[in-house]
Amino acid sequence: MLNAHSELLDFIERAERHPNLSLLVNDFSQVIDRQGFNAFIMTGLPSAGIDVEPMVIANHWPEAWSDRYREQVYFPDDPVSKWSITKDRPFHWREAWDAFPVTKRVQQLNGEAAAFGLVDGIAFPLRTARRWQAVVSLASHRRMDIDKKDEGLLYCAAVYFQMAANDLASKKAPPPPSLSDREQEILKWAAAGKTAWEISTILNISESTTRTHQRHINAKLDTANTTQAVMEAIRQHIIHV
Amino acid sequence: MQIHVVNAANRHLYVAELEDFFRARHAIYVEEKQWRDDDGSGMEIDQFDTDEATYMIGIVDDQVMTGTRLLPTTEPHMLSEVFPHSCNFTGVPRQPDVAEWTRGFIVPSFREKGHGPIKGQFCGTVMEYCLNEGISRIGGIQDLYWLPLWKRFGWTVRQIGNPILIDDRWCVAAYFDVTPEARDRALARGNLDHSILVHRGPYEPFMQQYRTSRTGGARAA
Structure with missing residues (x-):
């Protein structure tokens, strides 16, 4: 040495x-x-x-x-x-x-x-x-x-x-991704167990718009599906349930 | 917690507190850490506990919670007398404005996990005292695993020698710069925005050059 x-x-x-x-x-x-x-x-x-x-x-x-x-x-x-x-x-x-x-x-x-x-x-x-x-x-x-x-x-x-x-x-550790108000709203309903169709009815938007939002959410959170996105958003304190 | 400065000039006002302080040191350095043999006195007092020593004693509800000792490096001190080989980069520092900082403790019943507020309050107040006294660096021999704490405070750490093994523990001689930032950052870690430093009775400066002739009989032990 x-x-x-x-x-x-x-x-x-x-x-x-x-x-x-x-x-x-x-x-x-x-x-x-x-x-x-x-x-x-x-x-x-x-x-x-x-x-x-x-x-x-x-x-x-x-x-x-x-x-x-x-x-x-x-x-x-x-x-x-x-x-x-x-x-x-x-x-x-x-x-x-x-x-x-x-x-x-x-x-x-x-x-x-x-x-x-x-x-x-x-x-x-x-x-x-x-x-x-x-x-x-x-x-x-x-x-x-x-x-x-x-x-x-x-x-x-x-x-x-x-x-x-x-x-x-x-x-x-990067800052948590920012989700729009609508995206957060959709995630909260998803966290409450609602399907894309149910969410679209509740929010009075089309089902395809809901799905588009969900795709964006998955992209932002780097998640594969809505269930995982909900988990991730809770973990990062983006939504609270 | 209030942290009291006790030295040769005012120790007559702190007879009971000093006794508790040396008993706390006994419990920690003799009984717990076993750095020294038990002489049966119940108090841990070594050859550096002289009139030259300045003690800082943290007291809560009449109980000693923390304590430490500062020594002028112009006088015999631990690095000069016991561990000069730990200062192989720079030699043993011996300057009026450099203080050796040893025997810092928190009594076990008050100990906290990690780098909690007591350490911040205590270390920040030591810095505060040193700033008041014109001391520019403090430090001494310490367990190597303390280094992250100083870094956590944002202090400038100057290692002055190779780590050495003392009774199977890795230790290192290091000094820290005394600055207002060092004080403030440690105090902030301790969630403190005001001073808890207390001085009672006759005042004696830390640096000998500013001291008047010693008053006789001030020393209790």
Whole structure:
């Protein structure tokens, strides 16, 4: 890990200045790559039984591995994710592996991970401002012996990365789409269980006009049908029922 | 909460509060965090609790809720005496207008989740005191995971050394710029639009260059 110090410190300096998430993520990815880590993930950690997928902020695992991990629902069995939820200090993956019984499934998970080039790694559990638990986990394709000094700076870099990424991720959320008064009216009736024909009768417009409105609503909300549009509009507080 | 400034000049007015303050520190730093061995006194007092120390004690209904300690960096302080190796970028700062900020706490019964209003009120008021006293930077050794809090306040954080491991915890020496913006942003996080800083009794400035000769017998312990 030559020049780890100045590289990581420079990253810490500029982390907050990236204008968007993908530039920040690329920067972090390059910086840690030069420290010997070829892949990483930054994700919020769900409580038991909740899907981790929507909480992922930056996923730089090999894509095929992410798919496999999702398909196999490895998250609840993964010793590294289990430790990330409870620990408040950095740990090497090996520590987590040693902390749990080596079941067949864990063997399978670790064997497959290694085949995808995730042989060794280090995890930095972090508590975000809203106090949900998150983790930045770095992977290497070979066994790593990390100098303690470098570990501290990697931790710092992970903390700053996480802070900046959260800021950018929360800024990224676009303002809710604006629906016209008529569109909102139609959605409210749809939410009350009315069909297009019923809505057209209630509002004294043609059924085809109603359907046109509903198409526009779906386009604005990026939804496939009226039922989904109703759910989405409620979630985004566009309509209240 | 009102936050009282207590130093060598007025500590005779705060005998009971200071005792509660040191007991709270014992409960947190000796019993809970186990940073120091228990000497059986029930109070956590170290070699830096001298006449040079200034305490800020947050009090609600006669109860100590928060507290902290500020030390002049021109005097022996934690970074100079215990952790000088944590300042490997800049060396240990030693300037009259730079204060070391240590032993900041909220007593467990008042603790809040995340970056809640008590932290904002307290940290903003520390900034307010420092501005009043002409201090330009405050900081010290701290757990690395605190860094996001300062960022949340919009403070300028200057890390002055590599992170070091202290009893298996990653810590880092860092200083923050004292500015009206830093004060206001933290106070706003604490939902405060007015000052809760209280000064009672004889006044002694933080910076030694402005101090008159010490009044004898002012120190209680």
